Amino acid sequence: MAQYGAALYRKFQVYQVFGANTNVGKTIFSTLFSRAASRNQGERSWYLKPVSTGPLDDADVRHIGRYAPGVQTQNFYQFENPVSPHLAAQVEVPNESLLEKTASQIHTNAQNGPGFMIVETAGGPHSPGPSGTSQADLYRPLRLPILLIADSHLGGISTSISAYESLKIRGYDIDGIALFKEDVYQNADYLQQYFHESKVPLLSVEQPPPAIKPSSADQAAMSTYYSSVSESPSVTSFMSTLTDRHLQRIDRIENMAASAYSRMWWPFAQHRELSPQSLNTIDSAYGDYFQTYQKPKARKQDGTESLLRPTVDGSASWWTQGLGHGNPDLMLSAAHAAGRYGHVMFASGVHEPAMELADRLISTVNNPRLNRVFFSDNGSTAMEVGLKMALKAACERYGFSPSKDQVDILGFKNSYHGDTIGSMDMSEPSVYNEKVPWYRGKGFWFDCPSVKMRQGKWVIEKPEEQRAGLGKPSTFGSLQDIYSAERDSSADAEFYKTYITSTLERLTQKEKRKFGALVLEPVILGAGGMVLADPLFQRVLVNVIRSSSHLFSASVDSKASSASVTTDPFDWAGLPIVADEVFTGLYRLGHPNACELLHFQPDISAHAKLLTGGLLPLSITAASESVYNAFLSDSKVDALLHGHSYTAHAVGCAVANTSLQQLADIDASGKWDAFKSDWSGSTSILGQLKTAFSDIAKSKPTLLKPDGTPQIELQVWSQWSQKFVEDLSNHTQRVESVWALGSVLAISLKDGSGKGGYTSNVAHGLREALYEGVDGWNIHSRVLGNVLYLMTSQVAQEQDVRRWEKRVRTALGV
């Protein structure tokens, strides 16, 4: 999906004409509108029929040329067979090129304005274009305002409203509806009333004269018709309503930032640092692109440049976006569920979308420990639920008192699990959360060795404290090597084990602290600064905890040891392991879950963000039966007393089902092969299997899964190219280090000021350069201290990502 600027010019109005059906008078109305528009002093009028079928003699452009002689007509494709363009097309017409031509023609015309332009489609909204794609979908990236020509025949009320709905639900604005008056069926009267509520202006005009012979008489009759109708008060008033709506839309978008500035309270923003000029005003979005308001100083002053420009959604809208903005399948799933249910009570009940999603999530995540599904609204609540699950399970087993004992969690420095107080308390104190009155960090947080590419080399850097143990950074030939289970037998593994064990012994035996859970973001510590964690460290930590029940029990060796003789193979051990997969899960890193990359299976797993493909808030905390069992008793007070009103709302569940299906389909389709092969010579499953089995032959126990099946190393890959990452990492003047994984790219910049981490401002310059843009498009991104990150959707295409890479290279001077 290449980017297109949605055409919005103050002195140039462009509309797309759709018909409710064929033969409803699209071209006659186009002629009327074009004529009416060109009567306005000094205004020029254009008519574009991108694709036309049927004999040239009858072509719409000829009709316009004849009856609206001042209007410039344009046509890209004329196919003689009078059938749908997908059958008639004599040449291949990819959607991209049709869009490109149309967008560029609009732009050219706008340069020659002020003026008025009609882009007329063929057939109805869902009539296929030459490629076979429905026109309503095909032209959606341009999102031109629509003039819908309604159907005055018998049955036309229904076809008109349905056509309207097909356009409306795809995010189009329908600026006007027009149809012929007709006395028997009176569709115009009905539709006038029907659309009154939605405030869409409706124009009805008398029908053209019936065709007569000879053609000269016919032409004369038509000319008379056009003259009288195009100057009629109703047409004049309709046209001026269109102009009013056009100008109102421009006013709204021009003033929105100022209104918002005095009304909104934005998340994570020091408002003193904001100004109306610094705000991103979004008109609409499609695929990986927003259409954003382009501030006057960035535009030409003669009004010939579009007020909107395509802007790469470079943070994937805060890590949510996966299947593209304006995705029609997600929309249709949402609408169907809204129509079938609205939201229905889920407590002690069930409905189909929730049932399907619960099963689908479990099978997608594919962790045999997980069996139970708890719904909530977002990552932060999902993690609070996970916390409550884990702590209760630990309190029960180890005999801690929930109300009297201070039961902490084990976690990682630079972690982030959300902004509700309970989730904040899972992260270590920092300059930020210490300003929040009720924040009280409750845990011990390990400093995690981190992975990065620096000067063309993949390295693992250990934090100060651990460096004493094992000297200089380890370097690796590839990112793939870092994720290999073979590292389990490395010196690093041994060191980590010793380090972690002694730390835990100190905490529990010497300091007598009680712990109820390990809480971790697998693979990437996200909001805490985009730290790519050493997978080995996370894995060893989990393994040590699972074999250290004796350390966590209050009465050492009693309950803990009895628990270890459970018959449940998926019983939690040591501490319940809570994985925060909110950011990393569900294909963000190229795989259904991030823990898979780490070769361990958590007891509790939280999912949100990509769960709905990027459309709606919804989250799931999945848990093992052994955790769930801790809440069973004969008393209600032992239940998990947590719930939100919109628990398992049907619309979110339906969207999530479609979303998980689409992600799985993409995964299976080979659409990511180009990205994968960029990161590896061989992507074939056969090759991987061979390696795995040859390793088994060599009896490497680490390459077996717990259930004895061969452990297939997952391929580590990214939408961002290896060469790009390498080149950035070699730009030592500005770049400290860089990494890419899945759709995420993180660039750590060097900060001359000496301020590191989250309080650094060094990445803001790069962010501003990318947002400034050039050639009519720009990139919106977010920074975390000295780190600028970029994130594509899961449907981003290679050519687009490569173009964004080029933009980053230019901005950094690489």
Place this chain on the structure above:
Amino acid sequence: MAQYGAALYRKFQVYQVFGANTNVGKTIFSTLFSRAASRNQGERSWYLKPVSTGPLDDADVRHIGRYAPGVQTQNFYQFENPVSPHLAAQVEVPNESLLEKTASQIHTNAQNGPGFMIVETAGGPHSPGPSGTSQADLYRPLRLPILLIADSHLGGISTSISAYESLKIRGYDIDGIALFKEDVYQNADYLQQYFHESKVPLLSVEQPPPAIKPSSADQAAMSTYYSSVSESPSVTSFMSTLTDRHLQRIDRIENMAASAYSRMWWPFAQHRELSPQSLNTIDSAYGDYFQTYQKPKARKQDGTESLLRPTVDGSASWWTQGLGHGNPDLMLSAAHAAGRYGHVMFASGVHEPAMELADRLISTVNNPRLNRVFFSDNGSTAMEVGLKMALKAACERYGFSPSKDQVDILGFKNSYHGDTIGSMDMSEPSVYNEKVPWYRGKGFWFDCPSVKMRQGKWVIEKPEEQRAGLGKPSTFGSLQDIYSAERDSSADAEFYKTYITSTLERLTQKEKRKFGALVLEPVILGAGGMVLADPLFQRVLVNVIRSSSHLFSASVDSKASSASVTTDPFDWAGLPIVADEVFTGLYRLGHPNACELLHFQPDISAHAKLLTGGLLPLSITAASESVYNAFLSDSKVDALLHGHSYTAHAVGCAVANTSLQQLADIDASGKWDAFKSDWSGSTSILGQLKTAFSDIAKSKPTLLKPDGTPQIELQVWSQWSQKFVEDLSNHTQRVESVWALGSVLAISLKDGSGKGGYTSNVAHGLREALYEGVDGWNIHSRVLGNVLYLMTSQVAQEQDVRRWEKRVRTALGV
């Protein structure tokens, strides 16, 4: 909206036939399907055309009668004029009666099954029925599975897909699509491929022979056509696919409870108390009704009773539902926003639905203190945001250290603000939350006098501690009197003031406790047991706090007094007042906000639930500029660092805009007048104004607003009738007390076991009796300890509510 059972019988398949347009062959396909079905041994076949237009000779029932002679035909209305039924109708046909007839005919036929039934519509999905309502909307309460007859003409691809979408987005299941083969336009081929993804089976058959003369020859040709086509392999296979889908749907709904039981982890449920049999399986919903699965033991065993029955959504789906399930306007708003935006990044940005909603919420709530809008996902997060706002403002003004000082809140016993830890910590310890390891209540909680009707009298009962002060319960002539501002000069007011002041002095001066906010649910303490708070107590508490800055400042009289000379008339004083209007706000109690009933304006106000009319999670915390200013500084660490990924998601905002508009329209429309007049002799504004002005003439200062304008007493009213409430309250054998306000009814039951409050089980019996049902419908409700409450939507109609009241009377024996 009366209730209808969605027809679902194991041995009886009923379909509604819609056409993509007129003249696409609906009746021919209906004939084919009916014939094919009646060939099955022992199966009967019915054809119903509820409304038909055109000459009787051409009537569809005659066509069926002729070519499918074994099929029983039925027709309710035949209008001779061959135009749309809304023009042709010669008698008034209300939607209700058409639905009623159709539903009852289906039921009758099902009794005589096994069999197959077609209900054929007229024209396309949106062709109007006799009342003028689009058929797709009109028949939605029945939600019959659809057979869509697609259009094989030129343009038919588009009309077919659009018709499909109009049905799909209204929540229908389209079980099959059928159309004629046609070689030029090849619509069947295209549509086959198009619907392949969505797995809708598509049937294409050859076209019927062209009409010939004489009619006997024509009939012979048609008979031959029907004989050959109805027995063709493609029709046979299509029919058996329909049966498969039918049986699969039944299997899914029959097994869903068992699947859910082993997979789901429900909120607020002790799973030991649940069983698959106790779960509420919801097939779909419309208006105030679910369609729920009727367990076999509740049904006749011969398969002639529907597996689904209408169930009143008696908790308004956990207090969310306001505008009816399956509301097409909310659906269309959601779909449009999904198509236009998906979700787009809101941090430091803005889009139209969010901008409109921010302004609309502020003007709806109509509290001049509120100016800033912060978005989050649900009531719990909205309250955590409100808490962070308030505490920070207080810490700044009073010089408290967020990380060192313990800053508590003032609140009410029995309060509830959500289940995230921060929101839990705003409520007092109880047997429930003390089981949650990280819960630590942080506040002082007042015991609030409560309002109830007991034995036909409205009384205010004071808690033990306050009873000493003022003896026996106060009684009132009406609920309206309790909300009168005239009570400000009562002895109760004086007592409350003294009591509250001395309590605050003790807490702050003697115990040296620090407070940062008053947090309250105005009017009703909801989840804590549906306590109707004495409005006077809540108001006096706010007034005392606002005039007691000296008590809350750490360095008494210094900063606090300097704060009191602010020039901002809406500066907070004493403590920021945080209103949790999540449950009570946005017309739940008959008015845009509940604080209005209390005659005070909070500094911070949290809204969720009804904000989206009951469709999607979304919440807003609105705050005053004076609270907002506390976060302004030159440092990012002073900002409100709270945010959720889907902040201000476009779909939710768009739905909320439509929802708030609809609620305001209902309020203005007089649709609630019948309810209002039940609670008052006079509902006229004039009458209220008269009273207000005559009071002003009498110089009652309490009847002036702070800005000097007359304080108009809001009318206190309920969807539940006064007589019903009174009669329940007189049922002293089982009912302890009762109250109703807005759409909420709460019945406190007497508990013989001596266990009161939340741990009581006494209300479960009543809940089960209501759920058991009779006459084909039942009521789903929720209990809180010994309280059973019922809640209607804001669009519930009087006759429905009165029918539910009757059911409650029967269940209680009143």
